[in-house]
Amino acid sequence: xxxxxxxxxxxxxxxxxxxxxxxxxxxxxxxxxxxxxxxxxxxxxxxxxxxxxxxxxxxxxxxxxxxxxxxxxxxxxxxxxxxxxxxxxxxxxxxxxxxxxxxxxxxxxxxxxxxxxxxxxxxxxxxxxxxxxxxxxxxxxxxxxxxxxxxxxxxxxxxxxxxxxxxxxxxxxxxxxxxxxxxxxxxxxxxxxxxxxxxxxxxxxxxxxxxxxxxxxxxxxxxxxxxxxxxxxxxxxxxxxxxxxxxxxxxxxxxxxxxxxxxxxxxxxxxxxxxxxxxxxxxxxxxxxxxxxxxxxxxxxxxxxxxxxxxxxxxxxxxxxxxxxxxxxxxxxxxxxxxxxxxxxxxxxxxxxxxxxxxxxxxxxxxxxxxxxxxxx
Amino acid sequence: xxxxxxxxxxxxxxxxxxxxxxxxxxxxxxxxxxxxxxxxxxxxxxxxxxxxxxxxxxxxxxxxxxxxxxxxxxxxxxxxxxxxxxxxxxxxxxxxxxxxxxxxxxxxxxxxxxxxxxxxxxxxxxxxxxxxxxxxxxxxxxxxxxxxxxxxxxxxxxxxxxxxxxxxxxxxxxxxxxxxxxxxxxxxxxxxxxxxxxxxxxxxxxxxxxxxxxxxxxxxxxxxxxxxxxxxxxxxxxxxxxxxxxxxxxxxxxxxxxxxxxxxxxxxxxxxxxxxxxxxxxxxxxxxxxxxxxxxxxxxxxxxxxxxxxxxxxxxxxxxxxxxxxxxxxxxxxxxxxxxxxxxxxxxxxxxxxxxxxxxxxxxxxxxxxxxxxxxx
Numbered sequence: 080x081x082x083x084x085x086x087x088x089x090x091x092x093x094x095x096x097x098x099x100x101x102x103x104x105x106x107x108x109x110x111x112x113x114x115x116x117x118x119x120x121x122x123x124x125x126x127x128x129x130x131x132x133x134x135x136x137x138x139x140x141x142x143x144x145x146x147x148x149x150x151x152x153x154x155x156x157x158x159x160x161x162x163x164x165x166x167x168x169x170x171x172x173x174x175x176x177x178x179x180x181x182x183x184x185x186x187x188x189x190x191x192x193x194x195x196x197x198x199x200x201x202x203x204x205x206x207x208x209x210x211x212x213x214x215x216x217x218x219x220x221x222x223x224x225x226x227x228x229x230x231x232x233x234x235x236x237x238x239x240x241x242x243x244x245x246x247x248x249x250x251x252x253x254x255x256x257x258x259x260x261x262x263x264x265x266x267x268x269x270x271x272x273x274x275x276x277x278x279x280x281x282x283x284x285x286x287x288x289x290x291x292x293x294x295x296x297x298x299x300x301x302x303x304x305x306x307x308x309x310x311x312x313x314x315x316x317x318x319x320x321x322x323x324x325x326x327x328x329x330x331x332x333x334x335x336x337x338x339x340x341x342x343x344x345x346x347x348x349x350x351x352x353x354x355x356x357x358x359x360x361x362x363x364x365x366x367x368x369x370x371x372x373x374x375x376x377x378x379x380x381x382x383x384x385x386x387x388x389x390x391x392x393x394x395x396x397x398x399x400x401x402x403x404x405x406x407x408x409x410x411x412x413x414x415x416x417x418x419x420x421x422x423x424x425x426x427x428x429x430x431x432x433x434x435x436x437x438x439x440x441x442x443x444x445x446x447x448x449x450x451x452x453x454x455x456x
Numbered sequence: 457x458x459x460x461x462x463x464x465x466x467x468x469x470x471x472x473x474x475x476x477x478x479x480x481x482x483x484x485x486x487x488x489x490x491x492x493x494x495x496x497x498x499x500x501x502x503x504x505x506x507x508x509x510x511x512x513x514x515x516x517x518x519x520x521x522x523x524x525x526x527x528x529x530x531x532x533x534x535x536x537x538x539x540x541x542x543x544x545x546x547x548x549x550x551x552x553x554x555x556x557x558x559x560x561x562x563x564x565x566x567x568x569x570x571x572x573x574x575x576x577x578x579x580x581x582x583x584x585x586x587x588x589x590x591x592x593x594x595x596x597x598x599x600x601x602x603x604x605x606x607x608x609x610x611x612x613x614x615x616x617x618x619x620x621x622x623x624x625x626x627x628x629x630x631x632x633x634x635x636x637x638x639x640x641x642x643x644x645x646x647x648x649x650x651x652x653x654x655x656x657x658x659x660x661x662x663x664x665x666x667x668x669x670x671x672x673x674x675x676x677x678x679x680x681x682x683x684x685x686x687x688x689x690x691x692x693x694x695x696x697x698x699x700x701x702x703x704x705x706x707x708x709x710x711x712x713x714x715x716x717x718x719x720x721x722x723x724x725x726x727x728x729x730x731x732x733x734x735x736x737x738x739x740x741x742x743x744x745x746x747x748x749x750x751x752x753x754x755x756x757x758x759x760x761x762x763x764x765x766x767x768x769x770x771x772x773x774x775x776x777x778x779x780x781x782x783x784x785x786x787x788x789x790x791x792x793x794x795x796x797x798x799x800x801x802x803x804x805x806x807x808x809x810x811x812x813x814x815x816x817x818x819x820x821x822x823x824x825x826x827x828x829x830x831x832x833x
Binding site: 285288306309402406409415 | 664666667669672685690778779781783785
């Protein structure tokens, strides 16, 4: 108890983590990039963060609120980054030079191959070898209700964390288990946490197969309530492709229905909780409104940082992913954007290996990626 | 004027064609398969077909209403088949043996490569070499209002017809131009008419990208009104891929926006009518309700008999169609059906040639497909 913790990012997830851990009794520093200083101003004038809902409730006053990266991360016990994947670079550039050798640093809002790319970005900015880890997803289902308040719809009962290299998984899991009000266990490696993210399964399908309704001016849209049979079938196909990638990598991948059961207890009393039913009936996710357009992170983040790296992992393992590839294609058509080029590729992660074994070696590596890539040639 | 015409199929399109041409002064026989005899009973008890809307209006009493194929097609000047593509086989089996050498026979509700497959089915049932042709689409935008009445929302101003072999195009065009109350011209060949069908561009995208709303129990859905920006962008990509196939085959393919202009005068007063705007603002198509599920011919016909053969044509020409292929994949996921296997392939058309030139030779052939396929080996 009472650890020195730094939370990077003052979005909904960052505020919730900051507030929850502050109330939990930790000494929390909240950092945001100088260009988003206004996010911090709101918290300063409110003298803290108001948090309601499923996590610790109350008015949380974090120890420090700062946009100075040195002040934020130096000598802290654990850094937790909670920012969208497309913001990885500016955050790594800001804090990277101020991190110290072996410092625990967890990506709490990871998507697919997040730690693998973040390690590469940190290398590029000359950061030391920290103890980097990632969880498969955010701990909280949450929405901002004002610039300084959040409402937590649900909190996961358990979460896993994988270190990069994997030898750090258990020490990170122990530390996070102490810090968080839910159970944290060690994942096999960052490929497992990459595959256990439910967002790329749920969000792009839900958004694309409801493009018309989402773009209708008068409708309010609730993605989870609209998981109809056809939408659920396509999500299940993504689930199956995800499972096939896992199988090729020797990892047992749970369906989204199973993950929602483990995380939130959804479908617990049913004999067999399908992905479709779990999503459609989730009282936690049902009230989440949106998206209100296809220019939304459900597409603009979960395609380039979710489906694209899944497709890349699959290709390296010789697994075909026709449904994932089709969703990427339609998202590209809708956005007139080359998400495959702009998104997260093996190359972005410094991995020029193109087979399953090399991918596994990189995920479990105890040597820097650069020399391993060398060895794979 | 006053030709002997046989209409095959007593669905909305068949009834409209029968009624329109009867009022026009032709001697029309309406044929339906014995298993759908009830369709004919309704017309018999109504002593004809009531037709309202954009075509000839009134109460039409066709000369003959029959489920006897010999009575239907023997000694008739022109046979017009207006049935869904998945019903080609039973119709060909019923009427094929009763057709005569050189008899004009036009597929009015064609989709993609319809005549090419129909010729093959006729060969299989031992039918003679008729003068077969196809139009790119139905002449009427129409809905049944009762088993014996139809309402015509719109009628095309012009239509083209291609013969198979292509040397029959002009004689079929002349005959149809005499018969129909709109202009009929000769198309280059059946590949052009295949590419000029708008349904595979519009329907699968409109249905799939609105799966959630279509499957919502309380909503009434109007596909054309729901061509939002994103949906229009995907349709335009299908349009572009269609144009690339045409280019490879030496055919200039119009966009759906241009086709809607030519056919219905939509967007005529605008400087540039995009496909999206033409569809969204069409007063003819706006009132068309549906689909009310994805188990609808917008998917179950326009994917296997539209997008699949387009993809096959593209492959033979070395053209890539990632958007068309993605739509096929998602339709397969939704239906748990292998539309590529069940749909219309080059093989189903008796074409084992896999290059552009062979495809062109088959479309313009003056020798039977079988010997040409032989020659291509």
